Amino acid sequence: MDHVASTIVERVQSLSDIELASLLCLVADQHCIIEAEEGLLDGVEREIQLVASDVFGLSCCVLNCSESTTLDDFDKGILMAEDDDGFDSSERRRSKDDCFSSFSISDQRRQSDKRVSRSPGAFTSLDSRKIANIVIAKNLNETNQQVQIQVLELIRGKRVFTRTAVHAAPKPFLFIALNAYESELKLTQHLNDQFFLSHRHFAEDGVPNLEELVAKANFSEDGTSASSVIRSPPMKLPASKSLTPIFSQDDLDALVASTAEVRISPEIRAYMHNIIVFLRLHRAVAGGISATSTRHFSALVRTLAPLHGYTYASPSLVTLAISKVFRHRIELTTPENERSMQWGSSLDAVKAVLDGVTAEDVIEEVLEAVEAPL
Secondary structure, eight states: OOHHHHHHHHHHHTOOHHHHHHHHHHHHTOOEEEEEOGGGHHHHHHHHHHIIIIISOOOEEEEEOOTTOOHHHHHHHHEEOTTOOSBOHHHHHHHTTOTTSOOOHHHHHHHHHHHHHHOTTHHHHHHTOEEOSEEEEETGGGSOHHHHHHHHHHHHHSEEEOSSOEEEOOSSOEEEEEEETTOOOOOOHHHHHHOOEEEEOOGGGOOHHHHHHHHHHHHHHHHHOTTOOOOOOOOOHHHHTTSOOSSOHHHHHHHHHHHHTOBOOHHHHHHHHHHHHHHHHOTTBSSOOOHHHHHHHHHHHHHHHHHTTOSBOOHHHHHHHHHHHHTTTOOBOOGGGOGGGGGTOOHHHHHHHHTTOOHHHHHHHHHHHSOOOO
């Protein structure tokens, strides 16, 4: 392993789960779903913004979604001014008052409309805007089908059509769907299948970048006045943009090159194939496993290898990749549609077997059933 690769591996070891998920997607040129408790979404949103600026030095914007979000709201939410320093202007104005308040699309739209109405070159101003490198779509699962189709077009075609222009996605580009995992609303099937991986964030995982920023600000306040009340300080996102990122574009390019050189032996390929077959044939799985997920499975294994300092794929990397790729894709069947019902199984017996089974349980059972190569 050369010196550059070894230093990258050392930096990878210190990354948090959210930082690692973002790095994997940027290297693989893919997109991800991050799930958290509804009460943690605002903090996770802030954490991802800091990851974008401090870890990767990339621009970032936040889109707060709901069932009333329109296509115009979506288009305006992901676009930023040509000379923006990495965070949209609505975010900067809001961060001066409260770093934990939620981003409002309607506020951004009103501000945008004011700028357009006052400027004689409104269309030129709109056309000069660009898509942020990292787009955070909070509660994307609550949007209607038309908006989700627009997201699918952006992910697949790397561009978005507005009323006045066609905006190409930048390089690198990462779209993150930030959803509450207790929500019963789901993404449409085709959009869900396009997300490279999913990560579930728990409260005990913490938000290290945000916690560090708050701790520094609180320490500064204590130094200024011993009698001051400790409060959540304004997040000065533009200031953090000036810091040297942990992973530069050259580092990402080096990881992309290393990923292309990863070797997958016939034994590992057979192991991965058997896992997919067992997933498709599992009695709790409805609809099988898509071809897209199979390609993403192979791509994630390749992407994980250089992050661990390997030039080859190992069974442990396959085990690590399977839950990230398939957990959000596995659709559980109902007892009435379970396979054995076609051959006269008792409905009550099938209900007892499938009761409480989750996608994680399916993956665990498959890993236990498929023998890993030595």
